[in-house]
Structure formats: structure tokens, C-alpha cells
Amino acid sequence: MKKRPRILAISSAGGHWVQLRRMRPAWDGCDVAYVTTKDGYRVDVMQDAAERDQPTPRFYHIVDANRWEKARLVRQLLGILRILLKERPDVIISTGAAAGFFALKFGRFLGARTIWVDSIANAEELSLSGRKAGSSADLWLTQWPHLAESGSGDRHPEYRGSVI
Amino acid sequence: MIFMTVGTQLTFDRMVQTVDGWCESRKTNAVFGQISDPGPKGYRPAYFEWRDFIAPDEFNRRYEEADLIIAHAGMGSIISALTMAKPIVIMPRKAVLGEHRNDHQLATAEKFADRSGVYVAWNETELPGLLDRLIENPPSANGEAASAFADPQLIGTVRDFIFSDRKAG
Numbered sequence: 001m002k003k004r005p006r007i008l009a010i011s012s013a014g015g016h017w018v019q020l021r022r023m024r025p026a027w028d029g030c031d032v033a034y035v036t037t038k039d040g041y042r043v044d045v046m047q048d049a050a051e052r053d054q055p056t057p058r059f060y061h062i063v064d065a066n067r068w069e070k071a072r073l074v075r076q077l078l079g080i081l082r083i084l085l086k087e088r089p090d091v092i093i094s095t096g097a098a099a100g101f102f103a104l105k106f107g108r109f110l111g112a113r114t115i116w117v118d119s120i121a122n123a124e125e126l127s128l129s130g131r132k133a134g135s136s137a138d139l140w141l142t143q144w145p146h147l148a149e150s151g152s153g154d155r156h157p158e159y160r161g162s163v164i
Numbered sequence: 165m166i167f168m169t170v171g172t173q174l175t176f177d178r179m180v181q182t183v184d185g186w187c188e189s190r191k192t193n194a195v196f197g198q199i200s201d202p203g204p205k206g207y208r209p210a211y212f213e214w215r216d217f218i219a220p221d222e223f224n225r226r227y228e229e230a231d232l233i234i235a236h237a238g239m240g241s242i243i244s245a246l247t248m249a250k251p252i253v254i255m256p257r258k259a260v261l262g263e264h265r266n267d268h269q270l271a272t273a274e275k276f277a278d279r280s281g282v283y284v285a286w287n288e289t290e291l292p293g294l295l296d297r298l299i300e301n302p303p304s305a306n307g308e309a310a311s312a313f314a315d316p317q318l319i320g321t322v323r324d325f326i327f328s329d330r331k332a333g
Contacts, residue, residue, distance in 0.1 A: 005326055005327065007326065013172050013173075014171055014172040014173060014238065014240045015171070015238050015239035015240035015241075015243070017240070018239065018240040018243050018244070019239060019243070019314075022243070022312070022313050022314040023313070023314045023318060023319055023322055024313070025313055025319050025323075026314075026318075026319045026320075026322035026323040026326065027322075027323070027326060030326065038172070038220075040219050040220045041220055043220070043221065044220055044221070066265075067265075090326075091325070091326050093322065113325070113330070113331055115322060115325060117318075117322075119239060120239055120272075121238070121239045121268050121269070121272050122268055122271075123268070123271040123272055123274070123275045124268065124271040127268075137332065138325070138330060138331045138332040139321075139322070139325045139330070139332075140332075141318075141321070143318075144275075155332075160317055160318050160321040161314065161315030161316075161317035161318035161321070162314065162315055162318060163243070163314040163315070163318065164242075164243050164246060164247075164310055164314070
């Protein structure tokens with residue numbers, strides 16, 4: 001039997017995280033590591049895995065940062081690189097924002113296949129990180145049908161339903 | 165009980181101050197708020213109990229106990245309300261006021277305005293009147309609770325990809 005796929009599911013805390021977690025049946029039965037910017041989510045992740053009879057996932061906490069906090073961004077990036085080297089995931093999935101973009105970009109160099117699901121909050125245009133992540137995403141999704149034709153160049157994100 | 169939240173990242177004084185004023189003028193102590201760290205210069209509510217941040221399990225408990233949610237137009241707040249079938253008032257942050265990086269919350273509010281149980285206050289002047297109306301005529305339970313999970317189509321697409329060998333180009 002083939003080894004269970006190793007999944008790295010990563011996002012910043014808050015709405016991105018809520019959306020990422022709503023897709024979790026997609027990686028049921030896989031060998032999963034979660035990465036986010038808030039350690040407080042650990043308890044829920046472990047409880048939910050136990051309740052849903054899933055293998056115990058690993059949970060990593062990284063520093064929070066936005067695109068104006070350069071020093072924190074660097075620390076966040078280093079944290080992500082360390083986790084990627086340790087985890088060596090087969091598939092990386094993210095809903096955003098900067099942390100997910102970093103993970104897809106560098107994870108791909110390490111041979112991972114990548115999924116970007118742009119946040120449903122971006123109803124008018126793809127997020128900045130979502131547009132940038134497009135070139136690093138093997139599966140590039142938007143949650144709005146009218147944005148499926150957007151994007152730059154000849155590649156467009158696909159619409160395959162939403163998290164809510 | 166009314167639970168107010170500005171989300172996990174940024175303060176939202178325009179909403180917090182309006183809700184504080186509403187509590188004062190309506191002489192109510194029904195509100196509990198999570199308002200993010202106001203810092204030395206930020207607004208500190210005087211007429212309702214509040215915290216900077218609360219742990220995820222307390223956040224869920226506050227949501228469960230609330231009859232009404234007041235929130236910024238952030239997806240975490242909206243999704244939590246829809247899955248717990250709680251009526252929610254959302255007020256979008258505006259970039260021009262430095263409340264967020266861009267105006268995506270306006271677009272979010274527009275897209276979710278016609279969902280059952282979602283009420284939009286487009287600005288701080290609309291908020292008190294909207295709250296009055298909802299207190300006077302409490303919305304019946306917000307229809308059926310949304311599923312705890314994403315659309316089956318989305319979950320299926322992601323799962324198929326995970327178990328495929330697909331790569332782009």
C-alpha cells in the first residue's frame with residue numbers, strides 16, 4: 001500500500017484559518033501538519049482530530065507578520081523554511097496570506113505539489129498574495145465564479161465551490 | 165447577550181466607539197466585546213465589558229451564548245455566525261480611514277448582505293438604528309446552521325488533487 005500523503009496546511013490566524021479548517025475532510029486519513037500564527041488553535045486541532053477519529057496531526061506556531069513588518073516577515077519566513085525542511089510535505093495547501101505564499105513558493109522547490117484557495121473575503125479581485133501565489137500553485141482556486149477568469153497571463157484560477 | 169468582535173488582528177475604533185455610545189444611550193449592559201489591543205491611544209469602551217483578545221474556546225463559547233453578534237465584515241466572524249445560526253450585524257472596515265489594507269470588507273459585506281441572518285451597517289451612523297431595530301424585533305433563529313465544512317465540491321476537488329500526481333504545466 002502506498003504511504004499516506006504528507007500534507008502541510010498553512011495559513012495566518014483568523015478568517016484564513018477558519019476557511020482552511022473547513023476543508024479538512026479533504027485530507028482525512030493523511031499525515032497532516034498544521035502551521036498558523038496563533039498557538040491557541042492547537043487545542044481545537046487536537047480535540048477535533050480525536051473526535052473525528054483522525055491520525056494525530058502535528059501543529060506548528062509561527063510568528064505573525066504583515067507585509068509592512070519586514071523584520072517579522074523574515075522571522076516568519078525562516079520559521080516556515082525550518083518547518084518545510086523538517087516536514088518535507090507531499091502537498092501544501094493554503095488560504096493565505098503571506099505565510100501561505102512563502103510556503104507554496106519554497107515548498108515547490110522542495111518538490112511539494114501546491115494548492116492555493118484564495119480567501120472568500122476577496123470577492124472583487126484576487127488577494128495580492130493570491131495573485132502572486134498563482135505561479136507557485138499547481139491547483140489555483142478562487143471561491144468566486146466571476147473571478148475564475150481573472151489572473152495575469154494565460155493562467156487563471158479555477159472555481160470549484162467555496163468554504164461556506 | 166450581544167457579543168461584539170473586531171477580529172484577531174486590527175482595532176476598529178469607529179465601530180467600538182459607536183457600540184459604546186449605543187450602550188450608554190440605551191442604558192444597556194448586554195454587550196461583551198473583543199476589541200483588539202487599543203494601545204495607549206486607542207479607544208477604551210466605558211459602557212460595556214471588553215477584552216483585547218480571547219482564547220479560541222472562549223470565543224466559541226461567547227458566540228454560542230450570544231443572541232446577536234456585532235462584527236467587522238471579516239470572514240471568520242461571518243462564517244462563525246452562519247455555522248452557529250446566529251444573527252450578525254457586520255460593519256465593513258474602510259481603507260481610507262486606515263482600518264484595513266484595502267476595501268475588501270466592503271465587497272464582502274455586499275456579497276453577504278442578502279444571506280439570511282446577516283445585517284449590514286454600512287457605516288457608524290447606520291449602526292445604532294440597526295441595533296435598535298434588531299432589539300425591538302429580534303430575528304428568529306437564523307434559519308438552518310450552515311455545514312461545519314466547505315462545499316462538498318471544493319473538498320472533493322482538493323482531495324482528488326492530493327491523491328493524484330497532478331502538477332501545473
